[in-house]
Amino acid sequence: MEVESLAREMETAVRVVHLASSLCVKVQEKLRLPSSTNGNGGGHVKSKDDDSPVTVADWGVQAIVSWVLAEVFGTQNLSIVAEEDTDSLSKSESLGLLDSVSNAVNEALSEAHKYGLPKPDKPLGSHDILKAIGRCNSTGGPKGRHWVLDPVDGTLGFVRGDQYAVALALIEDGKVLLGVLGCPNYPVKKEGLRNGCNQSGAGSVSKGCVMYAKRGSGQAWMQPLIPGGYPESATLLKASKVDDPVLATVCEPVERANSNHLFTAGLANSMGVRNQPMRVYSMVKYAAIACGDAEVFMKFAQSSYKEKIWDHAAGVVIVEEAGGVVSDAGGRKLDFSKGVYLEGLDRGIIACSNTVLHDKIIGAVYASWESSSL
């Protein structure tokens, strides 16, 4: 019974992330048009109170995921924790923006049947869209089931035409049961789509994938993103077996403000890492570990910053089921049971493709922390 219901949740989550990713691809294309070079993406981008950008895609994805989850599972007991709210979108001066969100949402939902998802009888009105976005106001917690959504993770990467991710997870009683990551700009080797993406070899590269995993299954999967529909195939993902730091690739946030590059460079150096760090926006870093393109992901934010569950939940379960390990800098599992924030996080986050590298980094943190300036 339990397994069966989770199958339905996984199926819905994967399909809606495909649909949401298709919306993002279209919005990102519009942002790149010459008419969008006026600093606010032709009206598609707005600044939040903390000056970080929010776009038509952030609200559009949140509306779509919320609407589909409500259709499939009903609104009673539906708890969704998500990044965006309706505050700025419902202001009178945002009417144009709300119109753009409505258009993007209705365009995407008109194709929902091609993804095996329900579709509205008639286009959603602004009221329905604000309701769907506003419904995602849960704060999670230790008990019950909570969907956790980052509609566009790495919004800065998104507006810069770079990497970003759509991240959806399901948490029950504080444990992440399943995670889905849409990575519309992630390069995937064609051989990889057939055989597991850590296989090397010359050959063409396609763009975009959706990765997903169910807790305890010992399997993480990847599907290609295909325009206008749902793919038939999925391939198994395996994290890298490289355990020699000399051969390892470390990835980290692009923005210095989000992680201390100097500190992580010192750690990497002390363990013998030689490759330059791979700097990537968003949870795509977890995707890179899960599919064997990198071995280590480190994020050491300023001590005043509190990490949010939607920035990690989906990535953690996918990396772990692909064979990797994720913990805080003290080696403890991340705690998704305390609400919106990863409370009690010890200094930083370390995701590795295997325990050998993970143990080495935890040891390096221990050795170097005293002398760090964090």
Ligand SMILES: Nc1ncnc2c1ncn2[C@@H]1O[C@H](COP(=O)(O)O)[C@@H](OP(=O)(O)O)[C@H]1O
């Ligand atoms: N000062 C800060 N320190 C650390 N992380 C931060 C931060 N400000 C924002 N972030 C988080 O870092 C995420 C981007 O990750 P990365 O830097 O790895 O690309 C942001 O996600 P959003 O883009 O969804 O807001 C945001 O949640």
Ligand SMILES: [Mg+2]
């Ligand atoms: Mg985010």
